Amino acid sequence: AVPSGGAGGAAQAQETAEDADIGLNSLRIYKLSPSPSFSLINKEKQDGSKYPELALEKRLDREQQSYHLLVLTALDGGDPPLSGTTELRIQVTDANDNPPVFDQDVYRISLSENMPPGTTVLQVSATDQDEGINSEITYSFHRTGDVFSMNSKSGEITTLRTLDFEKIKEYSLVVEARDGGGLAAQCTVEVNIQDENDNSPEITFHSLAEMILENAAPGTLIALIKIYDQDSGENGEVNCRLEGEVPFQIISSSKNSYKSPVPKLCTLANSGAHSPHWETAALAALV
Numbered sequence: 001a002v003p004s005g006g007a008g009g010a011a012q013a014q015e016t017a018e019d020a021d022i023g024l025n026s027l028r029i030y031k032l033s034p035s036p037s038f039s040l041i042n043k044e045k046q047d048g049s050k051y052p053e054l055a056l057e058k059r060l061d062r063e064q065q066s067y068h069l070l071v072l073t074a075l076d077g078g079d080p081p082l083s084g085t086t087e088l089r090i091q092v093t094d095a096n097d098n099p100p101v102f103d104q105d106v107y108r109i110s111l112s113e114n115m116p117p118g119t120t121v122l123q124v125s126a127t128d129q130d131e132g133i134n135s136e137i138t139y140s141f142h143r144t145g146d147v148f149s150m151n152s153k154s155g156e157i158t159t160l161r162t163l164d165f166e167k168i169k170e171y172s173l174v175v176e177a178r179d180g181g182g183l184a185a186q187c188t189v190e191v192n193i194q195d196e197n198d199n200s201p202e203i204t205f206h207s208l209a210e211m212i213l214e215n216a217a218p219g220t221l222i223a224l225i226k227i228y229d230q231d232s233g234e235n236g237e238v239n240c241r242l243e244g245e246v247p248f249q250i251i252s253s254s255k256n257s258y259k260s261p262v263p264k265l266c267t268l269a270n271s272g273a274h275s276p277h278w279e280t281a282a283l284a285a286l287v
């Protein structure tokens, strides 16, 4: 067996043949079947006997060709020459000359917040052209966190805890694949957290007047209502409306802030499309 990646030119094997004749009819030359990888050097000992040396012409690559069959022929000087042949079977053993290669340099995934811990969200995959332990891949995070865990054998990434869009909106993970011979590759996993409507509007209410006179002019401002929803986009949009027949109206002064007369009941509608929360706030009427 010859290790792959060996330097060319080194003598690798010796074969000798015997010829009982002497003089011209004795052994003249060795020949090798054509091979791009191997060549034969005819050598002569001090006593005049000949022997061949098998040399590497170029680096062997087990991943391209793991087995070589050569035929060595010994020719004598007779006319016609007599010959003898022998087969050389060469098995190339693996060297760890290939690092793992990820299917993708960058994986991008989108996850909804609030998915339960233990959910498998992605499986990364790398391959290695070598064989045996040289191709056995172990996956790990470049820097371990407390949000995701990695199955070192399968490359499956699982959540360790609940994701909260309101706290962190994206993660960038660097994943390493290392083969049994110590060669490694890295890829990046970009995780985008998507908002869910998991926050109800929060209401603050400020009275502008202790009492309202019965002859107060229409349009007199009576109270200030502030509404805040931690969610984003549609999930954070709120509507405020008065319930029932009341002689008051709500004036929207700016986003999430309403000047209002004192209502008996103010219902805040969250217009989130997915799972709207309705928050009802009973506000003490000051009338």
Ligand SMILES: [Ca+2]
Residues within 6 Å of the ligand: 096, 097, 098, 099, 100, 128, 129, 130, 134, 135, 179, 181, 183
């Ligand atoms: Ca390898």
Ligand SMILES: [Ca+2]
Residues within 6 Å of the ligand: 004, 062, 063, 094, 095, 096, 097, 098, 129, 130, 131
């Ligand atoms: Ca190899």
Ligand SMILES: [Ca+2]
Residues within 6 Å of the ligand: 113, 165, 166, 195, 196, 197, 198, 199, 230, 231, 232, 235
């Ligand atoms: Ca949310």
Ligand SMILES: [Ca+2]
Residues within 6 Å of the ligand: 197, 198, 199, 200, 201, 229, 230, 231, 235, 236, 270, 272, 277
């Ligand atoms: Ca919301």
